[in-house]
Amino acid sequence: MDQRARSGTYGHAARPQLLEDRGRDVLVVEGHRVAALGERQHGGRIGVVPHHHVMGDLGGTHAGRLGEESYVQPQAGRRPVHHPGQLAAADDPHHERSRSTHERQGYPDALRSADGSGRGCESMHPMTENQPQTAVPSPDEAAPEGTQPGLIAREQDVLAHPERYRILTGDRPTGSLHLGHYLGTLQRRVQLQNAGVPTVLVIADFQVITDREDPGDIQRNVFEILKDYLACGIDPEKTITFTHSAVPALNELLLPFLSVVSLPEMERNPTVKSELAASGQKTLNGLLLTYPVHQAADILFCKGNLVPVGRDQLPHVEQTRVVARRINERYAGGRTILPEPQALLSPAPLVLGIDGDKMSKSRNNFISISHTAEETAKLLRRAKTDADRHITYEPETRPEVSSLVLIGALLSGQEPEDFAAAIGDRGGKALKDAVTEAVNEHLAPIRARRLELAEDPGYLQQVLRTANEKANAMADATLTEVKDALGMIYY
Known part of the structure; x- marks a missing residue:
């Protein structure tokens, strides 16, 4: 199938129920259980309602504050366009009737509504396995407070109809990836890829220079990440892995996108604020x-409609939806030329570094996928624990010990409580030894494959070249469509 035909919407959740409401499909997703550090029982409940062509002014040429909605009628003779992945078909006889006041309670300020304000970090990311609970929430109480209707999608729908979706996610090339990336994002990407969801990964080399004066060896780091991806199971036959700087049309999309976002909106974006604070830059x-607008171009250049993220990264997806909606409304007469992506939401396990802080390349407290078994053992011997010799899994009261337990459990296929119980009263050294064994045993085939890839730089270059060509084709097609809407096609 032509890649451009596979546009759709983003999603993740647990057991679904399909309800009917005034002729509209309403998807309700139950809460889910997450084996994550500090959050064994996750009560987040997700509801997804169709947004159809509920498009608002959102601060465009009309007076009105951001978040207030007004309807835009399709141009005469033009049938509303529905992208695959939307919840109602284009021939839904109830479509016009479904665009009611009930469905348009008003979008919140997408550039300010955030469940958290954590730093955007190096990935657009994470997911862990969820276990369903039994309560069925209403759509209104399901989504995180202050988020847009239709923002969150559900995993069951994605897995049932993978052809309706296209995932866009990726990493900034600031070095090779570590256990936090592997447990939080890489494993999940491979699972979704193998489930048949078209996947595009961006190695965002241009974004390395957003918040640092010394970007490091970007060329080397790009290939380090590519080796990590391929060694962990990313298949170049199924997944497109490209670099920002090699796709000019993607970056050109930033220009029309900036025309629909105001300076105050960008300045108050929580990601911009947190990135600036974390970078240490004064200006x-x-x-x-x-x-954030550049990230919207990352997602929309390939008509990506599914973005795996944590709750702290929902503002990225919300802003992308605002950009897509404004482009469609302002320049395309209400036609859907860009999809409004959804978030595939799930918190990643919080993996602490050997010093007890969040595992991070910038803190140099990480266990890398590329480390040798000996390097891993040496690093884990230095890992912070506590004075209590009895090993338990209590994330809130014993975070350092519990993080080690969680790493060992996840990599050995056990429950954290069982992993801790097997160590019992043997203390921190026994815990570190058990975690070292679990890490090295699990990563052994990945590290072996990575060494093989390192011996064949020509293959790595070919993988990247082929993916960049595919990404360029998608970006060129999308840019042409946007230019056509702008009236900028001259011959």
Whole structure:
């Protein structure tokens, strides 16, 4: 199938129920259980309602504050366009009737509504396995407070109809990936890829220079990440892995996208604020200011409609939806030329570094996928624990010990409580030894494959070249469509 025909919407959740409401499909997703550090029982409940062509002014040429909605009628003779992945078919006889006041309670300020304000970090990311609970929430109480209707999608729908979706996610090439990336994002990407969901991964080399004066060896780091991807199971026959700088049309999309976002909106974006604080820079540069809009271009250049994220990254997806909606309304006469993506939401396990802080390349407290077994053992011997010799899994009261337990459990296929119980009163050294064994045993085939890839740089270059060509074809097609809507096609 032509890649451009596979547009759709983003999603993740637990057991679904399909309800009917005034001729509209309403998907309700139950709460789910997450084996994550500090959050054994996750009560997040997700509801998804169709947004159809409920498109608002959102601060465009009309007076009105951001978040207030007004309807845009399709141009005469033009049938509303539904992208695959939307919940109602284009021939739904109830479509026009479903666009009611009930469905348009007003979008919140997408550039301010955030469940958290954590740093955007190096990935657009994470997911862990969820276990369903039994309560069925209403759509209104299901989504995180302050988020847009239709923002969250459900995993069951994605897995049932993978052809309706296209995932866009990726990493900034600031070095090789570590256990936090592997447990939080890489494993999940491979699962979704193998489930048949078309996947596009961006190695965001341009975004390395948003918040640092010394970007490091970007070329080397790009290939380090590519080796990590391939060694962990990313299949170049199924997944497109490209670099920002090799796709000019993607970056050109930033120009029309910036025309629909105001300076105050960008300045108050929580990601911009947190990135600036984390970078230690005193002044806000233009690239960091436009960073969230650039991420919108990352997602929409391939008509990506599913973005795996944590709750702290929902503002990325919300802003992308705002950009897509405004482009469609302002320049395309209400036609859907860009999909409004959804978030595939699930918290990743919080993996602490050997010093007890969040595992991070910038803190140099990580266990890398590329480390040798000996390097791993040496690092884990230095890992912070506590004075209590009895090993338990209590994330809130014993975070350092519990993080080690969680790593060992996840990599050995056990429950954290069982992994801790097997160590019992043997203390921190026994815990570190058990975790070292679990890490090295699990990563052994990945590390072996990575060494093989390192011996064949020509293959790595070919993988990247082929993927960049595919990404360019998608970006060129999308840019042409946007230019056509703008009236900028001259011959």
